[in-house]
Amino acid sequence: MTTVIQKYGGSSLESISKMRAIANKIIESKKIYDKIVIIVSAMGDTTNNLIGLSNEACKSPSKRELDMLLATGEQISASLLTMILKDTGYDAIALTGQQAGVHTKGIFCNAKISDIDISFVNKHLNKGKIVIIAGFQGVNEKGETTTLGRGGSDTTAVAFAARLGCKCEIYTDVEGIYSVDPRLYRKAKKLNFISYEEMKEMSHLGAKVMECRSVEIGHSYQVPIYVASSLNDATGTLIKEWDKKVEKRSITGLSVTDDVLMVTLKNIPYSSSNVAEVFTLLAEAGVSVDIISQTLPRAGLVNLSFTASAQDYKSVKEAMEVIAQKHSNVEIKKDNEIIKLSVVGTGMRTQSGVAAKMFRIFADNQIEFQQVTTSEISISYTLDKTYKQKAVDAVATAFNL
Amino acid sequence: MTTVIQKYGGSSLESISKMRAIANKIIESKKIYDKIVIIVSAMGDTTNNLIGLSNEACKSPSKRELDMLLATGEQISASLLTMILKDTGYDAIALTGQQAGVHTKGIFCNAKISDIDISFVNKHLNKGKIVIIAGFQGVNEKGETTTLGRGGSDTTAVAFAARLGCKCEIYTDVEGIYSVDPRLYRKAKKLNFISYEEMKEMSHLGAKVMECRSVEIGHSYQVPIYVASSLNDATGTLIKEWDKKVEKRSITGLSVTDDVLMVTLKNIPYSSSNVAEVFTLLAEAGVSVDIISQTLPRAGLVNLSFTASAQDYKSVKEAMEVIAQKHSNVEIKKDNEIIKLSVVGTGMRTQSGVAAKMFRIFADNQIEFQQVTTSEISISYTLDKTYKQKAVDAVATAFNL
Structure with missing residues (x-):
């Protein structure tokens, strides 16, 4: 039984027609993998629009309520993507972070995943369903909705892959990790792989593709993280353990x-x-x-x-x-x-x-x-x-x- | 200790500036009542926009996911209204239907409230907080989000009033119940009161101000329901038990x-x-x-x-x-x-x-x-x-x- 986690970012879900393309990508993957868990971000500008509303409401919005507000964004995209998959004849189910068993601790707007109760997700996977989970969110010990801060949907995806012991695919609006930001250096090469340590260092030093935290979790649990475009099938970048036997390069990025x-x-x-x-x-x-x-x-x-x-x-x-x-x-x-x-x-x-x-x-x-x-x-x-x-x-x- | 439930409809919450006016109304009420529970609908056209998205996604959207989608509307308005109240110095807390203890049974998109676990709401009320609850929604025995169908936020409000044994105030875009729809008969009189039975009959026969179901719950639990405008302080209509000693009129509406x-x-x-x-x-x-x-x-x-x-x-x-x-x-x-x-x-x-x-x-x-x-x-x-x-x-x- 092969399992995969796929995460789709907001720009690839910004309209129903784009969601349809993603649904087709998921259906293609279903031919390869037995079990598929999809983690979604909020559609396009949804999160920014909700933050805009909260800033219109008051100067420093209550973080507890801001989390309740922002968590709706991913719930919307998860339910719409699931409707599309179900409509094409695939059995799928949308889950909020809470329903998917994502338990968090720490402060609102920047909570950490403390545990994932995987039983609910496994129950649906075992029935052959594609499980669509609202990323970026969880529930704390008081039953309150929390969000995971910047890159929270990636964190959700890598944490689920760690829990299920499988590969994590991050589909985004770039084709992978480049040695240099292509906007800075036109001839920058796309990397076929990068080590966890290099990726963490590059994230820390300003590379924006992956947040440091997701890579850290991936590193700790040895989750292979594949970063690729949601728009085409070009080969992306695999973030994995450094292989000293094979690798000769001194500088990666x-x-x-x-x-x-x-x-x-x-x-x-x-x-x-x-x-x-x-x-x-x-x-x-x-x-x-x-x-x-x-x-x-x-x-x-x-x-x-x-x-x-x-x-x-x-x-x-x-x-x-x-x-x-x-x-x-x-x-x-x-x-x-x-x-x-x-x-x-x-x-x-x-x-x-x-x-x-x-x-x-x-x-x-x-x-x-x-x-x-x-x-x-x-x-x-x-x-x-x-x-x-x-x-x-x-x-x-x-x-x- | 006096307690009140107030429900605000979508048109009175359609923008942040309208929400501010509602926040002021709530603050005025806080001077009269010790404990206040607010039930909110989704902002303005939010529900219709979400339904539009789901119809764009597919012809007959999965009802389970439609409920997950629609429930976000009230969660958004609840969190924003709470932010505004907190910003003006009042202690308030936003709760989803699930967090407020609204348990449901029956089908998606038209679930019935089976029970309200009032302990969580009471805990916050006892701390002096204004409790803002996302109306129209609950959670079924499987932990799935459900919605209550047409007039669901009114139903939520009346059910909470029944559970807390208090009055229920429904603030809407009309000034109360009229003997005839004023759009049909310009000289129609606003009623100071109407009996539960008459209101149920009129709702059943096409009057759109209150859904039959909310009035039924009010009737069963003898909840006084006051319907008035969210925009002004004009006296509204009280829905209550028929008082045969006082009332002489043969036809109410x-x-x-x-x-x-x-x-x-x-x-x-x-x-x-x-x-x-x-x-x-x-x-x-x-x-x-x-x-x-x-x-x-x-x-x-x-x-x-x-x-x-x-x-x-x-x-x-x-x-x-x-x-x-x-x-x-x-x-x-x-x-x-x-x-x-x-x-x-x-x-x-x-x-x-x-x-x-x-x-x-x-x-x-x-x-x-x-x-x-x-x-x-x-x-x-x-x-x-x-x-x-x-x-x-x-x-x-x-x-x-």
Whole structure:
């Protein structure tokens, strides 16, 4: 008995006619797999329209009720897609997250799946039904509807695949995972596979195809995740465990994070408590600090730089004002014209010289970087925005991405 | 501790700004009542739009999934109204039918409330919260979402009032119950009260303000039902038990049913089995027959007339074709230009002469009727459509409606 989970995104379900095409795709799959579970997102702009209504209702809508509101979007697409399948003669059943046994914990609008009671879904699968589940939602221990935050339908899909021990197919509006965002680099190659670690790192560094959380669940439970287009049959990308015997490439992908805020504090009297104070203030303000760099002390003074998301500009500004009052001779420079360019590859673990090659590329192309930071499988640089395209082209070409 | 149930219809919730007005009405009520439960319909045209989508999806959408689809409409309005109330500083909570403990039995799209587990609602009421419940829906013994059919939100409201032993206020787009539909008779009087029986009879006979079922539940559990406008503070109509000591009026209201189909079968060979056969065929075709009249046998032949809803035209036609084949000399006449005019009044029980007065009115105004039928508290006539306005005016004037 072969089983598959398929997840269809909102743009592939935005109209009844598009849903019909998806129904045909599901029917084709039914010829291959014995058991099929479909996870759906809300139709097209539904979620945004509902958020719009809630924002019209009040400035900061109650999160509990926002979850009840947003969960309707996926319930609508699940019931309509099921009607279409039933109408074509296939036995199918639509389930809300609650009915499908998705139990959650944690806060509204960003709940985590705590458990899936698979018995209800299995009962229907064993009767030969195609099971259509409203993604992105579950029910907490109080019986309240909760949603799973960004990428919640992918999370639902991967969690069901983990629970059923099967493959997870994510059908979306792109043809798979690219080494570089094709909008940035026209010649970007579609990857046949990517490792869980690389995908997590790329999601974390700004690639938008898959949310980090779904990939983490997939990694933990060793769920093969296949990402492909809902519109055609082109081969997509398989996210799986890194295969060190086969894979030779050092760099799998390049990603760019726009709107980085870089702050430089010059002439801080050097002491570990002074430096600690800066990051304590930022943490208290809820700012997530990314890259940190510090110069060597000179005449008892240091320069300290850090980056954060430009979204946190206001919180950063307030924290820095506190510092400025304490150390009147500190010079604070906030730069909003910064991007972060990262290269990611599990191969870096075993292949040295990636950092050296990157420095050489930057030097050859007269690209100045401001900071550099490394993780086990990535290297990131902060650059002035003006270097963005030039750097992407140079790095992508050099590594044949 | 005083408690009230208030139900708001779709037209009063069709936009966020209208919802804000309703929120203010609820807040005013909170000054009078200790505990408030609000039942909401779907916003404006939401239900019709969802039905439209389902019809686009397929010709006869699966009723199970249609219920899952339609139930989202009330969940949307409940969550948005709750957000607005919370934003103005009032503690409120939105509940789906299932969360509010509405258990149902029977078929999808027309389920009946079998029980209300009031504990969850009571828990929140006891904490001082305004409880906002998605009307029109419940959950069956399998955990599936069900809807209650036409007037389902009213049914929800009256059922909750019955369960909590309190008054039920239905806020709608009309100012109350009128003796005659004001669109038919401009001078129609708004009733301060109407008895359950009269209201049931009038709903049954085509008055559209309240569905018969909600009034039946109200009658069974002696729930005072107050029907008023959601847009202004004009006094509405109280539906309650008939008070024979106080009430003198013989006729409370007049109602008209349009699109009546009248069928006359002439020259049927007279035998009870022949007549029975006609109605057996109609029953098997699912046709609900209303008024039946039969002439006295003459030369072994009778004429038989009956009315049904014009919606059943196709089914009636098929049944009559079977009859025509059996009795080749039977002449069948289907007339679609018929209306039914009814007068309703609990007072008829104790005051005689209503029928006589009606015949006199018709005679004085040269109005010909085709059939007449009586129930304990109503008299109905079928008339040619052309007499409609003349008959309404004459009867309404004569009985001072």
